[in-house]
Structures are given as C-alpha cells and as structure tokens.
Amino acid sequence: MENVDVVVIGAGLAGLTAARDIIRSGLSCVILEARDRVGGKTWSQELPDGKGTVDLGAAWINDVNQTRVYGLAKQYNAEFIEQNTTGNCAIQDGSGKISSFPYGELPRFDAATVQDVARIRDMCEADCQLLDVFDPNDKDLDSISFEEYLKSRGATATALSTGTVWTRAMLGQEPNHVSALYFLNYCKSGGGLLQMRSDRKGGGQHLRVRQGMQLFSKGLSGDLPEGTIRLSSPVTAINNNTGAGAVEVHTKDHTIHARKVVTTLPTPALKNISFSPDLPSGKRSWIEATTYGYYTKAMMVFKSPFWVEKGFCGLTQSFIGPSSVIRDTSSPADNKHILTCFMSGIPGRAWSALSDSEREQSLLKQIGQLFGAEDIVDKEFIQLVTYEWINDEYSGWGCPCTALPTGVLSKLGGGSLRVPWLDLHFAGTETAGEWKGYMEGAVRSGERAAAEVIKALQG
Template identity: 40%
Template sequence: MATSVDVLIIGAGLSGLQAALDVHDAGHSFTIIEARDRVGGKTYSVSRPDGKGLQEMGAAWTNDTNQSMYWSYCQKFGLTPVVQNIKGTVACEDTDGKCHHFNYGGLPNFAEAEVRNMIDIRDLIEATARDSETFRQPRRNELDQQTLEQWIIQAGAGPRAVQTVRLWTHGMLGQDPSDVSALAFLELARGGLGIANLRHDGKDGAQYLRLEEGTQAVAQGMAKLLPSGSIKLNCAANAVTAHDQGTKYTTRLVDGRTITSRRVIVSIPGPAYKNITFSPPLPPSRLIYTTAVRYGCYVKYICLFKTPFWRRSGACGLAQSFKGPLSHCRDTSVDSQSNYALTCFLVSRPGRQWYAKSSNEREAAILEQVSSLFGLAESAVRDEFIGSMMSPWMEDQWAGWGCPFAMAPPGIMGQRDDGQLITEPFGGMYFVGTELTNEWRGYMEGALRSGKRGAAQLLQDLRSESAKL
C-alpha cells in the first residue's frame, strides 16, 4: 500500500469511485480505502441460492434518460437493461386489511373527496418542489422548522392524503412524514424531477430499469478502470488528522497503519461518520448534520418463486399497504433467467415490529400478506415459494446501520443557503455521497454526480495551490 499519495478517498461506493476516476484522469496519485471486502457501497447484487440470476440487496433501479451518468456506464460496460413491469393492476391494502386492485397509473378506489384531496396535496408538493423560491431564504428556513406531516396538514391534507404521503416516505426513506423536515423532502422531490417522477415505474421514472447483471456491476466496472492496487479492501479508517492548516493529512487505519495525503475525500454515509475520529473536529454545521441525520427502518425481504403467479391474475406485482407489515412490493423478476421474485419492503414502525420476530415468523407474515394482496390462498403462494433473501443494512456499521439514505429532521438544514452544506469543504477535506447532492439525492445517479462535483472542487484547489508556489 502506498503510504503517501496526493488524494486519499475513504469509501469505494459509486461517489468514491467516480472521484477517483477524475483524480486519476487529472494525473494525481490516489488510494481508495474501503472497509468492506467489495466495492459498490449500497449497490450490492447477490446471486440467488439456486443460481438463477441476481437480486438487489441495495440500490436497484435507474433509467436511460434523466439519469445520464449512471446510464452511460451501463452502456460503456455493456450491461443488459430489464424494463420494470407495469402491465396490469396494482394491489392496495387498506388499514383494515381489505384489498382492492386498480390499473397502474390510476388511483386507489377511495371516496371521491379523498382522492381529490390526495391529488391536491400531490400537486402542491410537485409545485412547491419546482419553485426556486422554496429553497431561498426566508422560505427555506420556514419550511425546515416543520415536519413534512405538519406542513401538509396545514395545507389541508385530510387523513387519507396523510396516509398516502406516509406511504411515499415509507417507500423512499423508511420513515414517517412526522420524522423528516418538510424542506428536506422537498429538496429530495426537486432533485428527482418531482414527486410524480420519483414514484413512477415507467419511462423516465426513477424505477424504470433494472440490470440483469446487477447494479453493482457498474461499480465493479469502474474499479477495473482504475490502476491495479489503487483500491484497498478491508481497510477501515479509524482517524483523520489534519496538519499544516489542512494541507497535509494523516489517516490511521483500524489495523494501525497510516497513510499521508495532501487531500482527503470522505465518501461514506452521514451516520457512518461516527466510525471515524476527525482532528480537528468537523465544523459545527457538518457535525450537527452528521449527528442528526438518520435512517428509518428499511429492510428488503425478497421472496423467490417458481413462477410469476401474480401475473396470471392480471397483477403487475406492484402492491402497497396502509396496514403492514409489508409497506409495498415490486416485481423484480428477470424472465430470461427464470428469476422470479417479489421484493418486499418492511419499513418504519411495522417494519421494526416484523424485524424483531423469528425468521419463521417473518416468512409467515410476508406470505400471508402477499396471498391477501394478490387474492390467492396462502397454500397456493407457499406452493410457489422457493425461499427468501434479506438485505443486511440494519446490521452494517459501514452503512451507518441503515438504508437507503439518511434524512434530516426539522431544524438542521434551513439556516444554510441552498447547497451550502453539500459543496462546503473543510480545509483540504471534501465530502461526497448520494446524500450530498441536489440532483437525484439518494439514488445511484446522485452518488456519481456528487463524486464528480467533489473531485472538481479538489482539483481546482490543487491547481490554485500549485499556482501560488
């Protein structure tokens, strides 16, 4: 391992790999250290136990239009897109456990006044997220003083509209709208080109495409573009110490080894900053952010089946529940591989209660709910069931003990100008990751854009430093 480099990058997820590629292209030496035994961060594509293809433990979806950076890598590496199935009906379970179906692209079969109110709140979020004044002072700070739930109720959201927004935050964050800042949610919606686009599984939507080879294949392909030996796996940072007014850094690894560098890029999730001691301490604004942002409960439980039985009754595999424990599920099959699966999301309070059960109890609860959602006898679903796979993030310290990305509660982001926390370095230390972007926050595309932005800042500072010498 090189003990002295121009740039040390902590984390070999998409943002760290993108930063490394740009630093390398600019002719600077670098090392990436990664605590895990693999690259990819929260892209983690795992083979089914029966060998019939892969399923995604982490990030799963992209598209070929407005997520241009990620898609360009898919093309570069010759990866095979799988179009998300939206042909058929969506299953909807109410709080009382009663289920009905409606066509994809339509709305649940609720009372007319409830549906109208749901549409009004959706349109309000859409319009507010697209209004640039939302993110300027003083409106910015006003919105950050409220939870998302408080804001929509003040705007006239009735019980059904609140339930619907809760379903959104469950699916996107694993949190309730009473947990997150209204401003933070509106920034998320803005970056994904609106709440409707973030929720859309069709063309241009956030859930339009999956990859037959798995989303982690992009990270693996990026790693192969870097010099041999430049990525050090199973190397966790323990401490980062600045010297000479932030022009030199010593990073100590958990095993006691050290690396010196002129600059450091930190490419890990906000809650995982707790694994590293920074000296001097991070500035108050960033320390408050990394201490306050949090994950909800968010678990993927992937049910593997012999056939896509839900399609035989005209269902597309998308389901949503206001009751739980399953909040929603999607068809994550790859038909060409006979890889048939429903990915179920267990989130927030119902997810925590489910997570505390034994493995047999978890399985029974999911299969019972799947049978109810798709109108089949539980015995018929069990006959189709092969086994399950479950995401590891709740137990992963390097992810910060959660998934998909951390969100700010009220009072954390509003006093800063739009994008200030995202772009602000600390001496010669730069911060990147899918949380730290105004474009596609929480998505693979956002991670790549953040990595490129951080590398550009660093390279500009190195050029300025050289010009002064």
C-alpha cells in the first residue's frame, strides 16, 4: 500500500501545475495519468518528414492577459509564431457565395445587414461584460438558449448565422444547445467575445509555439521528482468513506492512500470513476448535464502559402462548412505551409461521416473556393493531419470545453463544480474563471486547487 499526501488525477496542464505547487510546498504527491503521455488536450506531433510540428489539441496563447501560460512559454524557451492578420479574410454565406474583407472589419454584406451584425456583436459583448466570471447569475439568460437570445433581440438571418459560427468555432456547439448565460460567461472568461475571438495582440489566438504546445507539459513533467507521474494508470474508483484525510484512490492494479485528491478530469470523464460516497447532487447534476459538441481540427499541409500570395491572411468563416473556421498555422522557419480547418457542430458531424478521401476532397474543394484557388489547390496539397477528440475516452469524448444547456448554471451556481467536497478538489480548464477552455484556464485552475490543498493540510 502506497501513502502520499496528495494524489492528482490527470497529467495535463492543470494537473502538472497543481503537482508542481504542491511539491514545492513540501507535501508528497503522485500524478495518475490514464494516457501513455503527458499533456492532456495539448498534444504536439512531428510531421512525417520530421520538419515541423502540428498541434492536434490546444494551439494558441498570448503575452498580454495569459500570464501563467506565457510564463511557461518563456521558462521553456518557446519560439513564438505570431498569428498572421495581414491581408483579407474570406467568408462563405448560407448560399455558398464567397466574398472577402480586411481582417478586423465586418464582412461586406449589404449596409442593413452589416449594421445588424455589428449590433448583435456589440450587444453580446456588452451583456457578457456584466457577468461575474466565477459566479454568473442571470436566470433570464439561463432560461433561454443562445439562439433564442439572439432571436429575442431581433437578429436577422445573417446575424444568427454569424452567432452560430461563434458557438461552433468556440465550443463545437449549435446555438440552440447551449445556455445563453453559459455562452456569454464563457466569452467573459476570455475578456469578452471580441478579445476571445481575436487573432491580434491580447487575443485568444495571437501566438503559436514552433515546438508545439506540449512543450509546456513536457517541461513541467521534467521538473517534477522522478516517479511522480504514473502513466497508463486510469483511476477507476475513489473511496472517501474511511474518514477525513484518508482517501483511497484505485487504479486497475494499484491503490494509493492520500490525504487529499485533486481531479483535473473533464466532467464527462468523471463518469468513468466510481465515487464512494457518491458525489453530492449538485456536482452530479452538473456532470450529467455537461456536453461536448462536435469539434475537430484538420491540418492541411501545402507546398506553398498560395493564400498569402493571393492577398489573404488565411482566416475564413463559413455558414455551411465543412469547416466553420480556417486559420493559417504555418511555420515559416520550417518552411511549412498549413491551413488548420475547424469542423464543428452540424457541418462537422456531417464531415466526420465521410470516408478519409471524401474528407480530404471536401476540404480541398472548400479551400479552393474560399481563396479563389480551385485551379491549384489539388496540386499544392501534400497531406491532411487530424485527430478526432470525440473518440478520446480520457478527454471525455470531446474538446475543447464542455457546455451547459439551459437551466443548469443558475440553478446550481457557477461554483458548484469547482468547490471542494470532503477531501476531493476539482480543477481543469472548465472550472476556471479566467480563460475557461484555454490552456491559461487550465494552469490557473491547477494553481487554485493546489492552494486549497496546501491551505487545508498546512494551514
């Protein structure tokens, strides 16, 4: 039988950060990780030719308001790639018509439509800023879906389609599946709708890392004492019946006794663990209510940045798919020219049902249309690299962050998942106040959970 002060479940950024702080305080700690690697939903893969890295999971940070993760980037000597915002963006409307517009401006719809899209955008920005990031409280907003919220404010069809791109691109969700309060609070966690969606300085998608974002997890894990991390060790049961400060954590073939446990698992993955006693009704209700939408990235590797040569920055949005959003994720230093396509929501699920060759061809067709490159896109194409998190058991069958339907957040309270229970503490990016769903949120949540544990055990 092994005894430690703290068991941390999950070796993603939240778990590794929590373990780092716990061990620094002088407490003993073990991390149990189900996968055969560290990083969680940060997973960087070398391209087959060994020249260049792609991120199958989280891929962006910034150096303004994501201080924790930017600090890790500096600590582990990350080489930054600034997101390209020079040139035009492309948009595909509901009829398939394509037009372009400068980055930072609204698409060139007719004047009345542009005015309405701007009104809806500014309304969402203003409403989200009124919410408390840790404990949002607005029963009216929580009683309606984000789609109903937009319709109740008189959104035109184009404004509604624009809002649909937001929920798809940010959560993989359709706007009728997510509470208006939850979505607006999610926006507020990243500083607001505009900041969270921005590719410029201070925005959610400003900086990439040439070595890949798994650099942070590998760096953190390398700094922990040898033997701290136990890979391929999925937790099956947690028994907190033996008295205060005595928790049994079970894997398939091992049991560890701990004084405290920090779980960093996404809520859907918590369903795989047997808790004794069972989690309180508030936490159980939250876990049962959360869902992932469909959300997959496909990195399309090309011989040249033909979109840049045609005056585009690489950012696109589409009301019909297959990709809802595309971003340029090239690595100039590696001579790698990549467009990352985000398949999400209903169009994403339709794409996922295609064969591998059909998936590839559907994206090439859309890319060719968006950038006016139908005549060269096939010849320029090298390969598609993707990973479907919806098939990943240990992420909870999805990414990037769970969402809640109507009526849950206002009933249970924003802190119901985050608050400790008995000797269990809860971290992970979905428990974060700031930058929920992002790496920054994961790191901050790990810091918070570690501080709770240290205070409880050391006073």
